[in-house]
Amino acid sequence: MSTPISCQFILATSTPNDIARDQRTIELEGIVMSKILVSSLSSSICRSAQAGPSRIPYRSFSSAPPSAGRQVLGRITPKRIAVPRSAVENGQYSSASHEAFSNPSLPRRSIWRPIVFCAVLGGGGYVASALYTNIDTQTWADKLGGSSWWRKGQSQPSDREIHRAKQLEGARSAQKTLNSLPTTLSFLPNFLLIPVLRTYVMASEFYLNTPSAQLAPMGLIFVMGNVFVWWKLRRLEPFMRKWWLHRPIVFGTKRDEWRNCVTMFTSTLSHQSLPHLAFNSLALFSFGSAAYSYLSSSPSLPALASSTHTPHFLAFLLTAGLFSSLGSHLWTNIFRYPALLKALSHPARISSPQALMSHQGILPSLGASGAIYAALTLTACAYPDSSVGIIFIPFVSVPIGMGVAGMVTLDLVGLIRGWRMFDHVAHLSGALFGFIYYRFGREAWQWTREKLGAQAKGSGLF
Known part of the structure; x- marks a missing residue:
C-alpha cells in the first residue's frame, strides 16, 4: 500500500495583492503536484505488476514551517489511481470487461462440478441409508421369526418388538x-479398576436407556467436538484449512475445483470457535431430537417396518447440509463473483483479486448452521403449536413459527444489507430445504425403501 502524500496550501494574510498572488501560486502548485503525483503512481503500478507491491516514498513539498503571518487552509490526501498493465506497457487501454473475463489468473465460475458432487454424494448417501435400514430391519425380522405361522399372517414384527429385542x-x-473386563484389565490395581468398571456400567446404561432421538444428535455433536479439537492443534492447521474449510472461489485447476467440492460436506461438521460450536450443538440437540421424532412416523398406511430411524435422520441432515452449502456456493458464483469481476475491470482498481474477494464478502465458510436451520424449519412445520426459548433471555418463550420467521427475516435483511458475519444464504437454503422435506421428505424416504425391497410391517404380538 502506498504511503499517502500530503500537501499544504498556504495563504498570506498581509494585503489583498498578496492574497491574489498567493492564490495564483496555489493553482500553479496544484498543477505541478498533480503531475508529480500521476507520474509517481504510474511508476509504482509498473513495479507492482512486475515485481510485487512497492511503497511510494513520502514527498515533502515544503520543508520550511509556515510563518507566523500565514495560516493552513487544509490538507489533501490523494486517492490511489490504478492504470491497467496494458496501458502502462503498450500505452493504451484495453477493454476493461474483456480484461477481467479473459485474465488466465482469475478462476472461472464453479457451478456444474459442485452440483454433480452434491447430487452424487447426497443421493448416494440417501440410497445407502435406506438400503441399510432395509437390511437391518430384515435381519431383526428373521431373528424374531418373521413370516412364521404363529404370527397369524403378519409378515413382519412391529417396530416395538424389534426395539425391545435390540435392547435385550x-x-x-x-x-x-x-464380565471379561476384570481379566482384560488385571494389570490395573483395584483402586483404578473399580472406577473403570463403574464408568463402563454407567455408559452402557446411558446408551441402552437413552432414546435414539437423543443419541443420534449427541453422536453428531461428539464428531463436531473432535473436529473442533483438531482445529486447535497447530500441526493440523494447514490440513484443516485445506479440507475442512469451504472456499466458494478457487484459484487453481479443475482438479483443485473437484477437491474443493469435498469441503462442501466436511465444512458442515467443522467449527473453529467454541461459541460457534456450543450454539450449534445446543440447537442440534434440541431441534434435531424433534426432527428425529417426526421422521420416525410414517406418512401413510401400511407403514414399513423399521428397526432404526437413525439412518433416515442422518440422510436428512446430510442432504440438508449439502443443499445449504451448494446454495451458498452457487449464490457466490452466480451473483457475487460477477460483481468481483466488475470490480476487477474498473479502471481505478489497484487491489489484487484475493484482496477484492475479501472486500466483496467472498470468504470461506464452515459450520452446521444450514442443516440445523433445516431441522428447525421441519420442526416448526411439523409441530406448529410448540414454543422455543430465547437463550439470552431466560424464562421467555415464543411460538416456534414466530421464531423461525424472525430468524429468516434477519437473514434476508443481512443478505440484502451485505452483512458478512454469518453465511445468510446457507441459512436460508437450509430453511428452504426443511420446508421442502416436510412436504415431500417422508414420502420420498418410503418410496426409496419400497424400491429397494422393504416390506410393510404387521401389528406383531405386542
Missing part, C-alpha cells in the same frame, strides 16, 4: 463385556 441384545453384549 445390547444388554447381553454389555454384560458379557463387563
Whole structure:
C-alpha cells in the first residue's frame, strides 16, 4: 500500500495583492503536484505488476514551517489511481470487461462440478441409508421369526418388538463385556479398576436407556467436538484449512475445483470457535431430537417396518447440509463473483483479486448452521403449536413459527444489507430445504425403501 502524500496550501494574510498572488501560486502548485503525483503512481503500478507491491516514498513539498503571518487552509490526501498493465506497457487501454473475463489468473465460475458432487454424494448417501435400514430391519425380522405361522399372517414384527429385542441384545453384549473386563484389565490395581468398571456400567446404561432421538444428535455433536479439537492443534492447521474449510472461489485447476467440492460436506461438521460450536450443538440437540421424532412416523398406511430411524435422520441432515452449502456456493458464483469481476475491470482498481474477494464478502465458510436451520424449519412445520426459548433471555418463550420467521427475516435483511458475519444464504437454503422435506421428505424416504425391497410391517404380538 502506498504511503499517502500530503500537501499544504498556504495563504498570506498581509494585503489583498498578496492574497491574489498567493492564490495564483496555489493553482500553479496544484498543477505541478498533480503531475508529480500521476507520474509517481504510474511508476509504482509498473513495479507492482512486475515485481510485487512497492511503497511510494513520502514527498515533502515544503520543508520550511509556515510563518507566523500565514495560516493552513487544509490538507489533501490523494486517492490511489490504478492504470491497467496494458496501458502502462503498450500505452493504451484495453477493454476493461474483456480484461477481467479473459485474465488466465482469475478462476472461472464453479457451478456444474459442485452440483454433480452434491447430487452424487447426497443421493448416494440417501440410497445407502435406506438400503441399510432395509437390511437391518430384515435381519431383526428373521431373528424374531418373521413370516412364521404363529404370527397369524403378519409378515413382519412391529417396530416395538424389534426395539425391545435390540435392547435385550445390547444388554447381553454389555454384560458379557463387563464380565471379561476384570481379566482384560488385571494389570490395573483395584483402586483404578473399580472406577473403570463403574464408568463402563454407567455408559452402557446411558446408551441402552437413552432414546435414539437423543443419541443420534449427541453422536453428531461428539464428531463436531473432535473436529473442533483438531482445529486447535497447530500441526493440523494447514490440513484443516485445506479440507475442512469451504472456499466458494478457487484459484487453481479443475482438479483443485473437484477437491474443493469435498469441503462442501466436511465444512458442515467443522467449527473453529467454541461459541460457534456450543450454539450449534445446543440447537442440534434440541431441534434435531424433534426432527428425529417426526421422521420416525410414517406418512401413510401400511407403514414399513423399521428397526432404526437413525439412518433416515442422518440422510436428512446430510442432504440438508449439502443443499445449504451448494446454495451458498452457487449464490457466490452466480451473483457475487460477477460483481468481483466488475470490480476487477474498473479502471481505478489497484487491489489484487484475493484482496477484492475479501472486500466483496467472498470468504470461506464452515459450520452446521444450514442443516440445523433445516431441522428447525421441519420442526416448526411439523409441530406448529410448540414454543422455543430465547437463550439470552431466560424464562421467555415464543411460538416456534414466530421464531423461525424472525430468524429468516434477519437473514434476508443481512443478505440484502451485505452483512458478512454469518453465511445468510446457507441459512436460508437450509430453511428452504426443511420446508421442502416436510412436504415431500417422508414420502420420498418410503418410496426409496419400497424400491429397494422393504416390506410393510404387521401389528406383531405386542
